[in-house]
Amino acid sequence: MTTSLELARAAYREVSLYTVESDPCAVDVSDNTNLWGSPPAARRALTEVTDDGFARYPSAYASKLKDALARYAGVGASCIATGCGSDDILDSAIRAFAEPGDRIAFCVPTFAMIPIFARLNGVEPVTVPMTGAWDIDPDALAGTGARVIYVCSPNNPTGTMASRDAIERLVARASGIVILDEAYAEFARSSCLDLAMVNDRVLVVRTLSKAFGLAGLRVGYAVGAPALVAEVEKSRGPYKVSVMAERAAVVALEHDQGWIADRVVDACESRERLAERLRALGLTPLPSRANFVLVPVVNAPGVASDMRARGVAVRAFQGLALVGDALRITAGPAPMMDQALVALEEALRCA
Numbered sequence: 001m002t003t004s005l006e007l008a009r010a011a012y013r014e015v016s017l018y019t020v021e022s023d024p025c026a027v028d029v030s031d032n033t034n035l036w037g038s039p040p041a042a043r044r045a046l047t048e049v050t051d052d053g054f055a056r057y058p059s060a061y062a063s064k065l066k067d068a069l070a071r072y073a074g075v076g077a078s079c080i081a082t083g084c085g086s087d088d089i090l091d092s093a094i095r096a097f098a099e100p101g102d103r104i105a106f107c108v109p110t111f112a113m114i115p116i117f118a119r120l121n122g123v124e125p126v127t128v129p130m131t132g133a134w135d136i137d138p139d140a141l142a143g144t145g146a147r148v149i150y151v152c153s154p155n156n157p158t159g160t161m162a163s164r165d166a167i168e169r170l171v172a173r174a175s176g177i178v179i180l181d182e183a184y185a186e187f188a189r190s191s192c193l194d195l196a197m198v199n200d201r202v203l204v205v206r207t208l209s210k211a212f213g214l215a216g217l218r219v220g221y222a223v224g225a226p227a228l229v230a231e232v233e234k235s236r237g238p239y240k241v242s243v244m245a246e247r248a249a250v251v252a253l254e255h256d257q258g259w260i261a262d263r264v265v266d267a268c269e270s271r272e273r274l275a276e277r278l279r280a281l282g283l284t285p286l287p288s289r290a291n292f293v294l295v296p297v298v299n300a301p302g303v304a305s306d307m308r309a310r311g312v313a314v315r316a317f318q319g320l321a322l323v324g325d326a327l328r329i330t331a332g333p334a335p336m337m338d339q340a341l342v343a344l345e346e347a348l349r350c351a
């Protein structure tokens with residue numbers, strides 16, 4: 001439903017409520033979460049609550065969570081900002097660093113929430129095509145002169161990585177803030193976190209929603225120079241991480257690393273098998289370093305709704321830059337992949 005209340009901000013007339021297909025589906029491989037579930041120690045922490053600590057507010061900026069994230073990331077706690085998911089961090093960062101009327105630049109295709117968060121903050125999205133080798137184009141991005149530049153690597157929805165060279169070149173040339181979204185860094189075993197430690201205009205954004213298996217708790221974080229993350233926190237506001245989310249996230253960071261590492265291995269193996277089986281169907285999936293595969297398919301929305309009727313939810317994209325129509329499939333346990341591939345094969349046969 002598109003609403004256009006006259007008294008709302010003018011820019012909101014171009015924005016509608018975020019809609020996802022929410023009818024339950026037997027096999028849901030649509031959202032890149034951890035399909036093996038949530039980490040055991042964190043789950044125990046949530047079920048063994050005996051005090052009533054949640055009668056009171058959490059700490060304003062989640063100081064215990066910051067300490068645990070700082071140990072995990074190998075940086076000082078003053079270099080960390082937290083949020084209600086990394087979506088909250090991205091939204092807050094755009095607001096913190098761009099005035100209404102400024103621009104945010106990014107290569108397409110990329111994370112669909114970025115133009116939405118831009119509009120919500122009165123900021124204009126400016127797009128630049130990715131290179132033919134699925135890399136970012138640092139000169140074109142820097143050449144926009146945008147106040148904020150966003151890079152997602154591994155990139156959602158392509159799964160491809162930006163090269164280290166291109167990111168370094170971008171950081172050297174950009175006049176504004178560079179946001180590096182590393183939601184899938186654990187699967188790639190590669191990170192540009194070090195750039196945020198030597199350059200005070202680089203903000204690395206991460207999440208506990210993907211490899212950590214805690215999407216429902218809504219915990220995200222940013223790493224950057226203390227002065228930079230402080231602006232993100234001002235923009236974000238206090239009390240955004242709930243008492244229970246902070247407790248479970250701290251436990252996961254301190255006690256679930258073995259489980260998470262094992263599931264990352266599982267996801268990468270599953271991804272490679274999935275890509276192989278898609279190629280066996282005559283399809284050409286993009287080279288992914290994340291926990292999902294993007295595969296170009298003619299009439300992707302039609303194929304996805306046929307698959308849904310067969311009990312499998314995937315994410316369909318229409319007319320993606322450089323790709324066209326495509327399906328994004330999250331890598332998960334073998335039985336889920338078997339069912340997803342059967343549904344895909346049948347849907348393609350009927351198309």
Ligand SMILES: *Cc1c(COP(=O)(O)O)cnc(C)c1O
Binds near residue numbers: 210219
């Ligand atoms: C899933 C995802 C996020 C994370 O969202 P949360 O709000 O932390 O759940 C951020 N960026 C990208 C590119 C993603 O795919």
